[in-house]
Amino acid sequence: EIPLRLVGSEMCIRDRYASGQTLDISDDKQIELMLTLFGWLLTSSNRKLRDYTSKAMIEILKDRVDLCRRVLEKFHEVNDPYILQRLYGIVFGACCRRLDEESIQGLAEYVYYTIFDNDMVYPDILLRDYARMIIERFLYENPEYTGIIQKIKIIPPYNSEPIPEINDQHYLDKHYELSLIHI
Numbered sequence: 001e002i003p004l005r006l007v008g009s010e011m012c013i014r015d016r017y018a019s020g021q022t023l024d025i026s027d028d029k030q031i032e033l034m035l036t037l038f039g040w041l042l043t044s045s046n047r048k049l050r051d052y053t054s055k056a057m058i059e060i061l062k063d064r065v066d067l068c069r070r071v072l073e074k075f076h077e078v079n080d081p082y083i084l085q086r087l088y089g090i091v092f093g094a095c096c097r098r099l100d101e102e103s104i105q106g107l108a109e110y111v112y113y114t115i116f117d118n119d120m121v122y123p124d125i126l127l128r129d130y131a132r133m134i135i136e137r138f139l140y141e142n143p144e145y146t147g148i149i150q151k152i153k154i155i156p157p158y159n160s161e162p163i164p165e166i167n168d169q170h171y172l173d174k175h176y177e178l179s180l181i182h183i
Helices: 013-018 028-041 047-062 066-074 081-097 105-116 125-141
Strands: none
Touching: 028 047, 028 066, 047 066, 047 081, 066 081, 066 105, 081 105, 081 125, 105 125
């Protein structure tokens, strides 16, 4: 078995998943803890690390769709919109790549209830798109569904806070000296 290390090994997680290998961990609690660690890696300023982490999470979750909801619930109270946005993108990727035909009804209903079934919809364009696509994927696969999801609520435009107006700083009108790139 190849050791599980993020950096400094002959085959890190990125290479392991890129080569089509999977983890030899069968305990859901261990996988959930690893996904929590990966979720916090999304706070890194290193974009490649965030991208590799996202890909690894998608590969893990595609085989364990039941853990998608737990990951979203665990990070629900995080006040960093970028992390939430990335997590919803990861969950959508896992839903699209899932190998089994396990229903994602519980996940779709959780996403609907958390994001869209509110007076004010979460004010993040990409997060809402990922959330909508998770639900639409479920509804497409289950056209006979008659549960709590109201399709009209997931279709834009949404009732959310308006995007704030920013005063023009006239950056293009200014002359800058000693810049890194001279145009």
